[in-house]
Amino acid sequence: MAPDESERSSALEEARRARLRQLIADHFNAVWKFLRRIGIPEQLAEDVSQEVFLVAARRVDDIKAEQTSERSFLLATAYRVSRELGRKAHREALRDVDTELAAMPNPEEQLDEKRACEVVYRLLSELDEDVRAIFVMYEMDGMTMNEIAKLIGLPIGTVGSRLRRAREDFKARYERHLKRLKETR
Numbered sequence: 001m002a003p004d005e006s007e008r009s010s011a012l013e014e015a016r017r018a019r020l021r022q023l024i025a026d027h028f029n030a031v032w033k034f035l036r037r038i039g040i041p042e043q044l045a046e047d048v049s050q051e052v053f054l055v056a057a058r059r060v061d062d063i064k065a066e067q068t069s070e071r072s073f074l075l076a077t078a079y080r081v082s083r084e085l086g087r088k089a090h091r092e093a094l095r096d097v098d099t100e101l102a103a104m105p106n107p108e109e110q111l112d113e114k115r116a117c118e119v120v121y122r123l124l125s126e127l128d129e130d131v132r133a134i135f136v137m138y139e140m141d142g143m144t145m146n147e148i149a150k151l152i153g154l155p156i157g158t159v160g161s162r163l164r165r166a167r168e169d170f171k172a173r174y175e176r177h178l179k180r181l182k183e184t185r
Helices: 003-037 042-060 067-084 088-096 108-125 128-142 145-152 158-183
Strands: none
Touching: 003 042, 003 067, 003 108, 042 067, 042 145, 067 145, 108 128, 108 158, 128 145, 128 158, 145 158
């Protein structure tokens, strides 16, 4: 390899590394939270997130350099990687959800927030797999139905019907939770 080619290759490789570092800095937390919301236990979310960024490292040249494209690529990758893991063990592990909370001034508020998060994660874990990811992507991650359809390779009508089913199921589960809560008081 000629010296000029070697320098260009080295500069290109350094640019790829810098881009990957920026992807991690910008999106690691979003990927981790997304994985938790779709049912990956906390103890595995870190490992799965790292696997997502290993895929990103291999495909860094394919990822469009705009915030929404990067996020869509990474969440799609996270979704695919998580599906490969199998979910039976993850559902059992979700019973021991321990969520990270933002620092709050009042310990009572922290406890209330933690309990609310635990309820939401438990209710999410009870949703059917085929609707849970769509619900999380749309309602919690703010993705559009078009983005979701492209991400998981479903027709937009299917995404819409699954989102509707997920909303109805989540609402019914939440109402049952509130009813049980009132009965115990």
